[in-house]
Amino acid sequence: MPAIETRDLQRVFSGGVTAVAGVDLEIAEREIYAFLGPNGAGKTTMVRMLTTLLRPTGGSATVAGHDVVDEAGDVRRAIGVALQEAALDPLMTGRELIRLQATLHGLPRAEGRTRAERLLARVGLETAADRRVGTYSGGMRRRLDLASALVHRPRILFLDEPTTGLDPVSRKAIWEEVEKLNTEGTTVFLTTQYLEEADNLADRVGIIDDGRIVAEGTPSALKAEIGRPHLEVVLADGTMDRAEEILGRFGRQLPAKDGAALVELEGGAAGVAPVVRALDEAGLVVESLELVQPSLDDVFVAKTGYHLEGSETPGAEEAQPGDRPERGGEPEHVASIDP
Amino acid sequence: MAPILIFPTLLLAIQVGGAGRAVDLPAFPEVNGFLDFMIAGAMVQATLLAGNSGGIALALDIEMGFTDRLLAAPISRFAIVGGRLVGTAALGAVTAIWFLVIALIFGAHIEGGAPGALLIILLVTCSAVAFGGIGAAIALRSGSASVVQGLFPLVFVILFLSTAFFPEQLLLEPARSVAEWNPLSFIVEGIRDLVISTFSATQFAEGVAALALVALVGVGMSAAAMRGRLKRG
Amino acid sequence: MGLRADMETVRALMRRALNEILRVPGAAIPGVLAPTIFFLGLTAVFGNLTLLPGFTSDSYQSFLIPISLMQGAGFTGAATGVNLARDIEQGWFDRLLASPAPRGVLLAGLVLSASFRALVPAAVLLAIGFSLGVHWPGPGGLAIALVVTMGMAIVAAAWGTTLALRFKSQSAAPLMQAGMLLLILTTTAYAPLELLTGWLQEVARYNPVTQVVEAARQGFVGSVTWGETWPGLLALAGLTALLVALALRGMRRTAA
Numbered sequence: 001m002p003a004i005e006t007r008d009l010q011r012v013f014s015g016g017v018t019a020v021a022g023v024d025l026e027i028a029e030r031e032i033y034a035f036l037g038p039n040g041a042g043k044t045t046m047v048r049m050l051t052t053l054l055r056p057t058g059g060s061a062t063v064a065g066h067d068v069v070d071e072a073g074d075v076r077r078a079i080g081v082a083l084q085e086a087a088l089d090p091l092m093t094g095r096e097l098i099r100l101q102a103t104l105h106g107l108p109r110a111e112g113r114t115r116a117e118r119l120l121a122r123v124g125l126e127t128a129a130d131r132r133v134g135t136y137s138g139g140m141r142r143r144l145d146l147a148s149a150l151v152h153r154p155r156i157l158f159l160d161e162p163t164t165g166l167d168p169v170s171r172k173a174i175w176e177e178v179e180k181l182n183t184e185g186t187t188v189f190l191t192t193q194y195l196e197e198a199d200n201l202a203d204r205v206g207i208i209d210d211g212r213i214v215a216e217g218t219p220s221a222l223k224a225e226i227g228r229p230h231l232e233v234v235l236a237d238g239t240m241d242r243a244e245e246i247l248g249r250f251g252r253q254l255p256a257k258d259g260a261a262l263v264e265l266e267g268g269a270a271g272v273a274p275v276v277r278a279l280d281e282a283g284l285v286v287e288s289l290e291l292v293q294p295s296l297d298d299v300f301v302a303k304t305g306y307h308l309e310g311s312e313t314p315g316a317e318e319a320q321p322g323d324r325p326e327r328g329g330e331p332e333h334v335a336s337i338d339p
Numbered sequence: 340m341a342p343i344l345i346f347p348t349l350l351l352a353i354q355v356g357g358a359g360r361a362v363d364l365p366a367f368p369e370v371n372g373f374l375d376f377m378i379a380g381a382m383v384q385a386t387l388l389a390g391n392s393g394g395i396a397l398a399l400d401i402e403m404g405f406t407d408r409l410l411a412a413p414i415s416r417f418a419i420v421g422g423r424l425v426g427t428a429a430l431g432a433v434t435a436i437w438f439l440v441i442a443l444i445f446g447a448h449i450e451g452g453a454p455g456a457l458l459i460i461l462l463v464t465c466s467a468v469a470f471g472g473i474g475a476a477i478a479l480r481s482g483s484a485s486v487v488q489g490l491f492p493l494v495f496v497i498l499f500l501s502t503a504f505f506p507e508q509l510l511l512e513p514a515r516s517v518a519e520w521n522p523l524s525f526i527v528e529g530i531r532d533l534v535i536s537t538f539s540a541t542q543f544a545e546g547v548a549a550l551a552l553v554a555l556v557g558v559g560m561s562a563a564a565m566r567g568r569l570k571r572g
Numbered sequence: 573m574g575l576r577a578d579m580e581t582v583r584a585l586m587r588r589a590l591n592e593i594l595r596v597p598g599a600a601i602p603g604v605l606a607p608t609i610f611f612l613g614l615t616a617v618f619g620n621l622t623l624l625p626g627f628t629s630d631s632y633q634s635f636l637i638p639i640s641l642m643q644g645a646g647f648t649g650a651a652t653g654v655n656l657a658r659d660i661e662q663g664w665f666d667r668l669l670a671s672p673a674p675r676g677v678l679l680a681g682l683v684l685s686a687s688f689r690a691l692v693p694a695a696v697l698l699a700i701g702f703s704l705g706v707h708w709p710g711p712g713g714l715a716i717a718l719v720v721t722m723g724m725a726i727v728a729a730a731w732g733t734t735l736a737l738r739f740k741s742q743s744a745a746p747l748m749q750a751g752m753l754l755l756i757l758t759t760t761a762y763a764p765l766e767l768l769t770g771w772l773q774e775v776a777r778y779n780p781v782t783q784v785v786e787a788a789r790q791g792f793v794g795s796v797t798w799g800e801t802w803p804g805l806l807a808l809a810g811l812t813a814l815l816v817a818l819a820l821r822g823m824r825r826t827a828a
Contacts, residue, residue: 051670055827076672085663091591103584104671106577132595148667342746349754356772357762358618366620373769492609499613505620514616 010058019045021211034202043191080149090134105152139170236285379531380503394474431467451533472557479564525549585681607643638788644693645724646752653732683729690725713791730815737822780807
């Protein structure tokens with residue numbers, strides 16, 4: 001039985017705005033599924049419908065086997081939710097908050113307290129637990145939010161942009177926690193605008209734009225479908241033309257960039273060795289060689305026609321749109337050869 | 340705009356209905372009806388609220404830095420506040436007309452006739468400007484909308500300690516003693532006189548004098564606050 | 573969810589609501605200041621209405637104090653609504669809605685706290701009132717007055733909640749306060765029924781809150797009788813049922 005299933009799910013707001021325009025989903029248990037898309041794509045609306053906070057205006061959705069409209073109570077019992085605006089009360093302490101969450105889920109008092117302590121320790125907030133949430137940093141708030149979402153051991157976890165606005169260290173901490181939860185058997189549905197997040201965390205990614213899924217699949221399948229990796233070779237002076245002639249035998253040539261010759265490699269990493277041998281046999285001196293994989297941004301551009309916001313490496317938020325590398329590829333240093 | 344008129348109007352309706360029998364009391368001045376007596380108080384209450392809300396608006400402008408932009412521009416210092424006061428004056432005129440219409444609809448009598456009504460409009464307009472000045476002064480001094488907002492209850496304290504709602508001889512202490520010298524009482528009586536009796540030069544003059552006093556205080560405070568603000572930068 | 577779990581939830585939500593006045597310095601002041609100013613002001617201004625033949629008390633402050641208690645309850649209830657609107661704006665309310673707690677239980681947690689918070693302005697008003705000569709109502713009269721105050725606070729909180737759910741914004745605050753104020757003042761607030769004039773007399777005659785006011789007032793102006801009490805309790809029950817139903821409906825439709 002799928003953990004989450006939707007059929008033609010729609011949400012039209014009063015005023016005629018269509019936030020979600022018919023989405024079909026089937027997410028298996030123990031999957032990590034990521035919705036990837038820019039602001040306004042409909043990610044948050046989807047999450048709110050699946051977590052019974054918003055009623056669909058068309059189509060249907062079942063979560064943990066229960067209909068989100070008719071069996072909302074059963075859905076709420078089975079899910080944990082950590083939304084974009086970390087829903088915390090600045091006047092409460094971290095400990096009070098998790099205990100309140102336990103109470104809301106009907107846990108007996110003693111059990112609630114034990115769970116709270118365990119979860120606080122798990123997310124590293126034991127020392128801050130008696131301080132008011134208003135004094136917490138952004139990263140601490142997200143961790144507390146995540147911990148409180150787990151208090152009743154939900155089978156399915158919903159995370160709406162869990163690491164937006166966090167520093168790289170906090171981001172990594174959240175990722176590790178999500179992976180650990182998944183290993184323990186929790187299905188995770190998350191939304192994100194960060195390619196790296198979708199790429200690293202998700203088993204499957206759904207690219208959402210304008211309220212519709214425009215592509216869906218595992219990150220590698222998506223990338224493979226869209227493009228092949230290319231090799232960037234920098235040679236000693238004067239040997240470019242000869243090199244390009246040789247490279248041309250191994251795949252489609254691409255426009256040179258920054259003094260490097262580019263060739264598309266159909267076979268991926270396996271095709272690197274023959275190229276190196278060929279260049280070597282020709283007596284050419286290679287200064288550096290890099291295998292660049294297609295990125296999810298390439299997939300995104302292919303499907304929507306524009307780059308995803310925030311496709312820069314997260315944590316480098318100071319980078320302006322103009323700073324993006326022209327080809328949108330995030331170099332994966334599979335091979336770096338120095339003479 | 341609406342809350343400045345609606346609240347005093349509702350309060351007027353309720354207080355006329357609730358305390359209306361007071362006209363039967365021997366010490367109550369000679370009036371056509373309780374509404375005739377009360378209308379002046381409602382008008383002045385509205386102008387106080389207008390002054391308070393104008394002050395809040397100015398304080399918000401200051402908080403958002405909008406005023407700084409004006410101060411940097413080659414506009415006369417007084418034009419900044421003055422512009423706002425013109426708006427408040429218009430509000431005052433509308434207030435006067437609104438309550439005059441209500442008075443007529445619900446059976447009150449303007450003893451001063453048409454010239455009286457015009458004088459009322461004049462007095463209420465000046466009242467709005469005068470209290471607008473005080474509101475602006477507080478806004479300039481504090482630079483905080485929540486401070487000005489916090490003074491809202493003070494409006495009612497001042498009203499209760501005046502003859503806005505009841506004749507002086509029937510007030511209880513400490514309201515009675517305070518009302519005796521409260522400028523608000525004089526302003527109210529100046530307007531009230533035009534409604535409930537024929538023109539009395541003394542009442543009118545006292546009202547104008549009280550208005551002038553309030554206006555002076557407002558201008559003085561505003562100028563000082565403005566100077567302080569410019570000095571602080 | 574089980575009754576025990578539901579009651580725990582109500583208790584926890586009430587505890588949280590108390591934080592508003594316990595952990596925020598000065599938060600209780602506005603709710604106390606307004607009714608106090610009105611009590612002192614109206615007593616000083618209209619106090620001599622007691623001279624009118626037919627006035628049911630010789631002490632205007634004794635006559636007025638139940639109105640002030642109601643006003644305190646009204647402001648407390650409005651504050652509940654404003655806090656909810658803020659919680660909705662900031663996303664806290666989503667946490668409650670996404671949990672399996674039944675909507676009625678959530679509502680109970682929200683509005684019941686108001687009834688206890690209303691005791692703060694009530695205590696201040698009574699202290700000031702007694703020091704200014706308000707007649708001692710006797711334990712029965714006092715108990716009824718306080719019960720009625722707490723009941724009105726629930727009514728006001730349900731009203732505030734309804735508006736908060738409808739408008740999802742703190743700017744609905746004036747409407748929350750004005751609604752209650754209007755309800756309370758269109759009664760025998762300023763004078764006994766027979767001495768009211770014009771439209772107010774008619775409205776007060778049929779306004780259920782008049783019964784509530786009179787029930788709270790009886791100890792302060794005279795003796796306490798069951799005949800004076802039951803109409804007020806009935807009116808209060810009816811108002812509570814109506815407004816709680818309205819609020820609950822708003823709660824259930826909040827996902828729409």
